[in-house]
Amino acid sequence: MLENKKRVYRFGARKAEGDGSKRELLGGKGANLAEMSRLGMPVPAGFTITTECCAEYYELGGGYSEYLKKEVAEALADTEKLMGKKFGDPKDPLLVSCRSGARSSMPGMMDTILNIGLCSATIPGMIEKTGNPRFVYDAYRRLIMMYSDVVMEKAEGIEPADGQGIRQQLDRMMDEVKKAKGYKSDTELSAEELKELCDRFKVKVKEVLGEEFPDTAEAQLWGSIGGVFKSWNGKRAIAYRRIEKIPDDWGTAVNVQSMVFGNMGETSATGVAFSRNPANGDNRFYGEWLINAQGEDVVAGIRTPNPLNDATKTEHNRHLPSLEAAMPDVYKELDEIRTRLENHFHDMQDIEFTIQEGKLWMLQCRIGKRTGLAALQMAMDMLGEGMIDEKTAVLRVSPSQLDEILHPVLDPASEKKATALAVGLPASPGGAVGTIVFTPEEAMAAAARGEKTILLREETSPEDIEGMRAASGILTARGGMTSHAALVARGWGKCCIVGCDALKIDFGKKTVTLGNTTLKAGDWMSLNGAKGLVYGVKIDTMDASENPLFVNFMTIVDKYRRMGIRTNADTPEDALRALKFGAEGIGLFRIEHMFYGKNSEVPLAKLRKMIMSRTDEERKAALDELEPFIKASVKSTLKIMDGKPVVFRLLDPPLHEFVPKSEDKREELARELGISVAEVDKRGENLHEVNPMMGHRGVRLHVTYPLIAETQYRAIFTATAELMKEGFNPIPEIMIPVTISAREIEFQKLHCEKIRLEVEAHEHLSIKYRFGTMIEIPRAALTADRMARTAEFFSFGTNDLTQMTFGFSRDDVGTFMGDYLGNKILDADPFQTIDVKGVGKLVETGVQGGRSKRADLKCGICGEHGGDPDSIMFFNKIGIDYVSCSPFRVPIARLAAAHASINQNR
Amino acid sequence: MLENKKRVYRFGARKAEGDGSKRELLGGKGANLAEMSRLGMPVPAGFTITTECCAEYYELGGGYSEYLKKEVAEALADTEKLMGKKFGDPKDPLLVSCRSGARSSMPGMMDTILNIGLCSATIPGMIEKTGNPRFVYDAYRRLIMMYSDVVMEKAEGIEPADGQGIRQQLDRMMDEVKKAKGYKSDTELSAEELKELCDRFKVKVKEVLGEEFPDTAEAQLWGSIGGVFKSWNGKRAIAYRRIEKIPDDWGTAVNVQSMVFGNMGETSATGVAFSRNPANGDNRFYGEWLINAQGEDVVAGIRTPNPLNDATKTEHNRHLPSLEAAMPDVYKELDEIRTRLENHFHDMQDIEFTIQEGKLWMLQCRIGKRTGLAALQMAMDMLGEGMIDEKTAVLRVSPSQLDEILHPVLDPASEKKATALAVGLPASPGGAVGTIVFTPEEAMAAAARGEKTILLREETSPEDIEGMRAASGILTARGGMTSHAALVARGWGKCCIVGCDALKIDFGKKTVTLGNTTLKAGDWMSLNGAKGLVYGVKIDTMDASENPLFVNFMTIVDKYRRMGIRTNADTPEDALRALKFGAEGIGLFRIEHMFYGKNSEVPLAKLRKMIMSRTDEERKAALDELEPFIKASVKSTLKIMDGKPVVFRLLDPPLHEFVPKSEDKREELARELGISVAEVDKRGENLHEVNPMMGHRGVRLHVTYPLIAETQYRAIFTATAELMKEGFNPIPEIMIPVTISAREIEFQKLHCEKIRLEVEAHEHLSIKYRFGTMIEIPRAALTADRMARTAEFFSFGTNDLTQMTFGFSRDDVGTFMGDYLGNKILDADPFQTIDVKGVGKLVETGVQGGRSKRADLKCGICGEHGGDPDSIMFFNKIGIDYVSCSPFRVPIARLAAAHASINQNR
Secondary structure (H helix, E strand, C coil), X not given: CCXXXXXXXXXXXXXXXXXXXXXXXXXXXXXXXXXXXXXXXXXXXXXXXXXHHXXXXXXXXXXXXXXXXXXXXXXXXXXXXXXXXXXXXXXXEECEEEEEEECCCCCCCCCEEEEECCCCCCHHHHHHHHCCHHHHHHHHHHHHHHHHHHHHHHHHCXXXXXXXXXXXXXXXXXXXXXXXXXXXXHHHCCHHHHHHHHHHHHHXXXXXXXXXXXXXXXXXHHHHHHHHHHHCCCHHHHHHHHHHCCCCCCCEEEEEEEXXXXXXXXXXXXXXXXXXXXXXXXXXXXXXXXXXXXXXXXXXXXXXXXXXXXXXXXXXXXXXXXXHHHCHHHHHHHXXXXXXXXXXXXXXXXXXXXEECCEEEEEEEEECCCCHHHHHHHHHHHHHCCCCCHHHHHHCCCHHHHHHHHCCEEXXXXXXXXXXXXXXXXXXXXXXXEEEECCHHHHHHHHHCCCCEEEXXXXXXXXXXXXXXXXXXXXXXXXXXXXXXXXXXXXXXXXXXXXXXXXXXXXXXXXXXXXXXXXXXXXXXXXXXXXXXXXXXXXXXXCCCCCCHHHHHHHHHHHCCCCEEEEECCCHHHHHHHHHCCCCCEEEEEHHHHHCCCCCHHHHHHHHHHHCCCCHHHHHHHHHHHHHHHHHHHHHHHHHCCXXXXXXXXXXXXXXXXXXXXXXXXXXXXXXXXXXXXXXXXXXXXXXXXXXXXXXXXXXXXXXXXXXXXXXHHHHHHHHHHXXXXXXXXXXXXXXXXXXXXXXHHHHHHHHHHHHHHHHHHHCCCCCCEEEEEECCHHHHHCHHHHCCCCCEEEECHHHHXXXXXXXXXXXXXXXXXXXXXXXXXXXXXXXXXXXXXXXXXXXXXXXXXXXXXXXXXXXXXXXXXXXXXXXXXXXXXXXXXXXXXXXXXXXXXXXXXXXXXXXXX | CCCCCCCEEEEECCEECCCCCCHHHHHHHHHHHHHHHHCCCCCCCEEEECCXXXXXXHHCCCCCCHHHHHHHHHHHHHHHHHHCCEECCCCCEECEEEEEEECCCCCCCCCEEEXXXXXXXXXXXXXXXHCCHHHHHHHHHHHHHHXXXXXXXXXXXXXXXXXXXXXXXXXXXXXXXXXHHCCCCHHHCCHHHHHHHHHHHHHHHHHHHCCCCCCCHHHHHHHHHHHHHHHCCCHHHHHHHHHHCCCCXXXXXXXXXXXXXXXXXXXXXXXXXXXXXXXXXXCCCEEEEEECCCHHHHHHCCCCCEEXXXXXXXXXXXXXXXXXXXXXXXXXXXXXHHHHHHHHHCCCEEEEEEEECCEEEEEEEEECCCCHHHHHHHHHHHHHCCCCCHXXXXXXXXXXXXXXXXXXXXXXXXXXXXXXXXXXXXXXXXXXXXXXXXXXXXXXXXXXXXXXXXXXXXXXXXXXXXXXXXXCEEEECXXXXXXXXXXXXXXXXXXXXXXXXXXXXXXXXXXXXXXXXXXXCCCEEEEECCCCEEECCCCCEEECCCCHHHHHHHXXXXXXXXXXXXXXXXXXXXXXXXXXXXXXXXXXXEHXXXXXXXXXXXXXXXXXXXXXXXXXXXXXXXXXXXXXHHHHHHHHHHHHCCCCEEEEECCCCCHHHHCCCCHHHHHHHHHHHCCCHHHHHHHHHHCCCCCHHHCCCCHHHHHHCHHHHHHHHHHHHHHHHHHHHCCCXXXXXXXXXXXXXXXXXXXXXXXXXXXXXXXXXHHCCCCCCEEEEEECCHHHHHCHHHHHHHCCEEEECHHHHXXXXXCCCCCCCHHHHHHHHHCCCCCCCCCCCCCHHHHHHHHHHHHHHHHHHCCCCEEEECCHHHHCHHHHHHHHHCCCCEEEECHXXXXXXXXXXXXXXXXXXX
């Protein structure tokens, strides 16, 4: 209970008890109504019931405290005084609206009731006063439709069958009348027809919902207030909050406001406007309006609205009258308000207005939603205009908006016309269009012919890499957000959808079935990677990354971040690309990745030979052949990154993946090793593991075969020495994967130092490097204090750490992740956004443990989370020094890091 | 550096600077020599160099501080004064021994050098003084043999080829002389022959080791001290410490003591005795002695020793003279010392003595090793005698000794039918059956294959340790009850027979002849360790838990433990067995285990059908058929455990394991499901997972298919209701496996409550149960506070928790665990003994987190660690309420829990 806390805040007549700072208490709409009123703008009088009353309402089991009743009565009296009418007055009744308003905008998710106060006692006086019976009955039928829907049906938790909602039933009744009369528009209905419809509406309401439609102003008002409170826990609202991560306990405020009418004839109107163009950011007033209409008509899209002004005209609406031309004075007043609002709020405003018999009324203002492109344009414009400072400009573009700018996407207009055949996991955003192929080879062949393809696979494996690169988009039936396909595609910034259960591929017939549709190789397919939508048609794409503002914006961004941004790159090409995107070093160079992709045939054969060796002699011979390839790859990367650190992670190959499958490769390997194919097969079988993710990998391999580690150390140190002699400044950092114990690191350091001394003696120079470890197994995080005695840096491998902490296999999680997200067991896919409570706690434990022994311990992140804005926020908070992500996500990580710093310092 | 800390502690002439409480500083031997001296017993004078000097020795790179040199000189002077002789004196030289002595006894693992001080300068005076040149040269050849072996070879890290050790070479030289002369015993060698042998020995030493044998008393003394220090890091010592879990940094003390001689003729002797029988615990003085011999002769088992007294006589040695009969006065003095030592130390003592020309000298006393059976007998006897209190009695039997008691013996009925081929000394009781192996390596190889072996040796040496451990039983041709094999096997509770003269081994042919029977490697052999009987056939074994003392002892044990002991049981038979062993409930009933083993054919087919279902209808049908089987199994278990809690863990089947492999089973399943075999195969393939351990298992399955969980809830509640109606008191506890989030538990609780209400309504009664969760995934432990909001109990599944925390797949860890233990990266296998630093930290976090939200949260352990004594100690410390283990380990867990409580409260 709130006891004697203030529950109701009044506004109107250029004054208000609340103001724009009270969003938490008054909701966004209420706070802004108060603020506009204080700014002297024409706001119809009314009052806001605080969000705290929403909780109180639920606490009281759906009731109102005496305190609230008293305050509402007092505020209503004030409103009546300001408007010169009385609520429920038979002669000249005041009508009010009742609208929800949460702290954070939830457009279309919550409810509104208009025209409250119309009942058998007030209708005659209202008709007399307005002299417009048609207007009154139209208002009354709207009240019945909204109230029965919001208050009597939804708020009561009634769930009608599809199409049997009361609102739909009433709509159909009205349509039937219009049809019978041959009317095209609602406005053609006469007063008499509307009156009769209202009577029939009330009968229908009683019939369907079992309750009489309330016939006093008082009952309608309190019913509406309760309906708004209940709408907070409506299905739509809950679903929306889940998506937008809005806490359930915020509650909604209720705004009770005097009605003004845009539907009182040809000098009345209603409209919605943006202070700048929300699609492209142009600094021009932009909006739509309808004559003789109520607000909901514009939002609902029932009638095609008119353009606000010349600047808003398009080819679709240039024949329609603009407000600028139709009501120049009102337009001028509105345009002035637009300027004052922007100067006051320092941001683009989304406003709702009504014109009643030539007089402008402001019903709402709020910060307007916008596209990524518009966000960037507005941020830079407003910075230039001196309206905002640099930090604010940085915060004005969200990382997902930046992501949007950097990816080609399906053209929304074109996408709207198509119907999605299936939905999968949105593994890598952007849009892709191409013809269907079922094998990597076909994708490569098509690419060679300059054709775009979509590669369809059950799931992908490293052998598919070339084909994946060649395809425009990738679609798989299995796998989760961090499956092979997802990881690789995201790394390349290529559109990818995974775990699409509906996909039934017949590789023999080269067909794919999605629900009732069967497509064949060569048919067109389009993917919306941001939403996981699959289309069986060709949809246009658009590219938005060419914006010249981008570079300027990123320069400002970099001034405000604390964390460094590195990249995960395994090839010179990736390194170059990442440098272009602003990477300050390589946080993860996976030595085994040189065996994937093009030009890898020779080293891959050597690696296979090494893996399949049985004796130290065989292994040594294979490693000696492998070393020059590793050295060359290391050297070219260090050269590109001259003067910037490069973290080389020792080999962590999933051994069995490197066992050759094809006949000729097995024969080749048998020849190389001088053994039979049967022996090759036998050795391959021995490498099979039940749970390879928790098997003989990472440092475990190097503990068993120290030679493998030594070869890599030698390659790295030799490459470093050669570059030093050539005048470069290589900064190698060596990292041990999959460690679980400090002694593994000590053990490896001994081998590493031995090789360093050998190379130094041979090359006659002294080599500097850092020696560190991955923290990717829970035990490593738990024993980080010991680890930091030898390790000079930590890099948290949050992918594997998430796997082990959850016991979720990345490759298998697809079978149940959907159920976990769908049942709200998990709020987000932990492979996408760091799980703060579990994995995050381990990362924090690791950082603190490590720094307790080594105060200057450098801590980085090299999992997928290094490119995820929410995760970056957390990493910034716990003192991570840098994140490393795929080249394409570097700009996003830079922006997210800046946001994190700015927000944390506030 | 120790600076001016005291380094040397003197003893002798019924006084001592140290005492029995200084084990850490003086080692066990040194502390007890000081204590015996203080007790007024005849101890040859000498001094102990502290264990701290061992570390100092290594710190100084193998050197001695000036402080140490000074203190040794002073202590030696005192010893000389007490013994009336001077070290290095040409006329009447003092000889000393130099022995190692760690805190904890390490029998045969470390080294001793006797007769130090004999050199060309002192030999003539010694001969003159003793008038016994044969004695002097025999002592000298022993010095050369021990010193060259311990100090000049082993301590220098020289690793000779097999059979080429200096000691073996010198042994062969002596054997050749004896053979040439036709001597059978060493004592037949004349003074002249020994003198010549000593000269040839010294030449050989120079030739083999490249150094002159030292010819001054001083050089010999310091060489010996260093040799003892170095022996601490000898291979044998390190291997022993690894097995016994003795820390590497304890170090050894060095005891320098005046020599007394048991080999000065027929009135001299040496012996080893136990104050009670170490094999069966009888309260009778027990021992062996040899006339005219030095101590090493008894221990080495070269000569068959005489019985100490009548009580010690067996059929093998009853013809030999007892000390009791041969030297009654000395025996009486020794027997009085035995009583005083037991009354002083309140425990069975293992003593070494020497009789020099009729005078008794005490060389050592220590707490004697014993078999499990003896430990139990002695604990209960001493408790009865009022020598110790109950808590001490409980601590006197270690969990591993109890394990030994519970280990099998030969089944008398089966043994009766066989004929013993030979009789040896019953060195360590119990029964062993296995195939014959002749080398430790073979024993280890067979153990790795899971095969049981009997290891046959002439006699064992410390180098055989690993193989001895791997064998099921040990049989030697030579040695007495205190030989190396006997001591080691007894320590482990492993069946062992020694001194079996009839055994003729041909190591070349790998055959063994016992009387007229010749067996070869791989043939079956059975040993009765309690009677010393050897059989050449395979005999059945049975367990020995029927001992009446056992029940009494366990009653006392249960008075002192805090933790409850439950069992992991999945069948009524297991439950019954565990009840017999004292289980207080079932901590883990795995519902899927009813599908393993006998009588599982029908339910297994139903389970397969359920797993391979595609639609809810198919699944529902299969579950309906499955439910009666689950209910029957649940009901019979609850009935057996009447009044005791039973934790039912929901199905956690590795899905793919239940996919039928054989043709007929696949056909059967296809028929059952009404689909084709090809479809069965396809569905099976869909269940394949890359990492099944982290796949769609445990609660994840129930999230996807709530029907599966509901069937189990219904079976459990129906079984409970039926038993209640039959007058039983069932206490079901329902446990959710593989949870990672509190919401999984909330979600399951909803389903569970729904079914409970249904069953209650149907059965017209009210059912009580507890609802809890496994904590077996790191995230569960990290978010335990939230879990405890719904979960009423936690059970830590430390097996899986270890897998995830380490990222070690149990199924695959074999490929590298050996490297991890061998390289000392891990001290112990974490699947055997809880990893306190990592997994243990998570368990503790889980307990604390859970109790922060629910103070009375019950916390149990149901992994393998629940039966491991070291782990139980840790669980007791962190406040675990109960452990659950396999039925056979219940008594061991009860004892370990009592030890933990008693030790923790001290």
